[in-house]
Amino acid sequence: MNIEQRIQSAMERYFRDLVSPSTPPTLRGAMEHALFPGGARIRPQLYMAVAMVSGDDSPELTDAGAVALELMHSASLVHDDMPCFDNAQTRRGKKSVHAAFSEPVALLTGDALIVMAYQVLLSQSEKMLLSPEQSNRVLKMMSVLSQGVGVPHGIVAGQAWECESKVDLWKYQRSKTGSLFTAAVFMGAIAAGANPEPWREVGESLGDAYQIADDIRDVVGHFSMIGKPVGQDVEHGRPSAAQALGLEGANLEFKRLIENAANGVPYCDGRDLLRAMIYKESERLVPQKEYQKYVKLAKMQSSKAETVV
Amino acid sequence: MNIEQRIQSAMERYFRDLVSPSTPPTLRGAMEHALFPGGARIRPQLYMAVAMVSGDDSPELTDAGAVALELMHSASLVHDDMPCFDNAQTRRGKKSVHAAFSEPVALLTGDALIVMAYQVLLSQSEKMLLSPEQSNRVLKMMSVLSQGVGVPHGIVAGQAWECESKVDLWKYQRSKTGSLFTAAVFMGAIAAGANPEPWREVGESLGDAYQIADDIRDVVGHFSMIGKPVGQDVEHGRPSAAQALGLEGANLEFKRLIENAANGVPYCDGRDLLRAMIYKESERLVPQKEYQKYVKLAKMQSSKAETVV
Structure with a gap:
């Protein structure tokens, strides 16, 4: 069984x-809709890879x-x-939960999933195992x-920075996306009884890289199969690395962060495998060949426009 | 320091x-707005009373x-x-969170508070105490x-029953309100290292009583100081005990449940105090004198209306 299957x-x-x-059937259906089929499940994959190279001595806990x-x-x-945030009608190539069910059901679905995350972790202690x-x-x-999700620096706090008039871009992005990546690598080490601290660099760099990739794809869109509408950042006036650094600056930063993450993997059995996984994921996030094609095309179009003017 | 102060x-x-x-300042402000000043804080009071009669040997944990x-x-x-649920503009006599801040902030505030509930319980284990x-x-x-809040029978599931076309009133109410009362008494016993099971009757009866009181006050309204709009159940077509049993039937059931709860308190030091607390709370929920006044008035008005016809 490979990691995805597991x-x-x-x-x-x-x-x-x-x-x-x-469980109330509509809520149950909406929770199922939100979870299956999943997206890339990149956070649990990263988590599990860390747990496995750390020994994975409690597979059920992992x-x-x-x-x-x-x-x-x-x-x-x-x-x-x-609707009060992105008002996205689609997600992962199908209807978003509120579009498929209703707003009240979507609100409750999110709440139920948050609580269920704890229930999953508590279930084995309930069974006294x-x-x-x-x-x-x-x-x-x-x-x-909880730190990855809640206040003061988790993803909920990250979202809340969108509601402020003054935002520090890196603080915002570190919270909005990075915090759950850091949580993922930390949890992976802890699940296997290992010290999480040596994994910080990997989690933080990947989190930052992932957020920048999201910003790049929000601009470029073409090669993305992310299954959600593009141009959301501009439309919602959200801070974005692609805007702050320029598209090419953002791509350079993305590649630097991926290198950082790969180099940050502590020396252990399976280090090469994990590094390879990080590079593979980076290609999925921003396929460099297609990115270069897009940049070339965009430049041609912009010089054409200048000629016309 | 009495229980309220503690x-x-x-x-x-x-x-x-x-x-x-x-923490992002708006989110922080909204969380504070949601928590201070509080309502009756009846669930933690009940919880703490149970913990105290059970020995309260770990006051920090309590x-x-x-x-x-x-x-x-x-x-x-x-x-x-x-707005997608009750669309209530007021709560506890002041603006509700989404009315005072915004919908996105209210959504995030709820999420942050759920996660924070776990953070509070985890904080002492983080300090290795x-x-x-x-x-x-x-x-x-x-x-x-988590059982009191999440699926399949917690308050989130209770809310979700409102989104179903067919609802079992008691199942709905047991989840919507009762589940957190049961959680409160159970947690109180556990916090003090006691067996929670003898407290089930108290929690379930009080939870049912509280929901019926809410239904009664939704009809009667006059004597309530609940600080939120009345007539919500009828307006939102929600199942209600006051509608199912009639107002007087609901009041009888309320009183029966309070007796049940009081009689259910296990024999322990402080039993009389806890029973007295339950009766006092029942008077706060449905003051019987004022209730009788309302019923008399309503009867007079209805017979007057008949005379006119």
Whole structure:
């Protein structure tokens, strides 16, 4: 079973176990809609890769952490898509939750997914399957996850920076996206009983890279298969690295951050595999060949426009 | 320090500790608006009374549980008030969060408060102040709290029953309100290292009583100081005990449930005090003298109307 399959299987198992048939059927359907089929599941993949190179000595706990991360991420997407934020009608190539169900249902779906993230991590302690040392891991994983999501620096705080008139771009992006990446690598180490601190550079660099990639794709759009509307940042007047650094500056910064992340992987068995995974992911995020094609085309169009003028 | 003061002081302490000045200022302001000044803080009071008669051997943990409960309750109020649900402009006699700030901020405030509820419970384990046995209490408290809020039977699920065309009134109410009362008494026992099970009757009966009181006040309104608009159930076509049983039937059921709760208090030091607290709270919820006055007046008006016809 590869990492993708392992995550998918864990997602299905926890959904079946925790969202019982006595859940209100519309809410249940909306939660399922938000979770399956998933997106790239990049946060749990990163998390799981770190847990595996760190020993993965409690596979059930590792699975729970992956699901908890994906639930939090999905919750934030459901709420972000709502009319009072992005008003996005589509997500992952299908209708967003509020478009497919309703606004009240989308609001509750996000809330239920946040709580479920904790329920997943708590479920094994409920079954009394944990040693005191493993209980401590669960507590630490929940702390790190909460920091990645809540105040003062988690993704919810990141979103809230959009509601301020003065925003520090890097602070905003570090919170909005980076915080959950940092949480992912930290949780991966903790799940396997390892020290999370050596993984900070990897998490922070990847988080920053991912946010910049998102900004680049918001401008470029063409090569993206992200399944959501492009041009959202400009439309919503949101701070964006592509605007602050220029498109090419943003791409250079993206590549620097990917190098940083890959070089930051601590020396361990599986280091090369994890580095390869990071480079592969970077190609998925911003395929450099297609990016160069776009830049060339854009330059041609702009010089043509100048000639006409 | 009485129970009210102890809760207030804990609320202020955890807000100061966890919602640091580096939180986006609007979000911070909105969270503060949602929490201070509070309502009756009935759930943490009930919780703390149970913890105290159960020995209260870990006062810091007891405080944390009270705050976590109130944060979850407050989060649900913030989201319920939003335009896609009740569209309530006022709450606790002042503007609701979305009316005072904005919809996006209200959405994020609710999310941040949910996560903060867990952060409060986790904060002591982060400071390594807990024995393994106390860590277990924290895990159990979080499990019970999550059940009270999430799927399949927590308050979020209760709200979701409003989005279904077919609803079982008791199932709906048990989830919508009762679940957090049950969580409160269970958590109180667990915080003090006691067995929660003997407290089930108290929690369930009080939860049901509280929901019926809410329904009664939604019809009667006059004597309530609940600080929110009346007539919401009828306006939103929500199932209501006052409609299902008739007003007087609902009041009888309310009184029966209060008796049940009071009689359900397990034999322990402080039993009489806790029973007295339950009766006092019942008078606050539905003051019987004023209720009788209202019924008399309503009857007079209806017979007058008949005479005119």
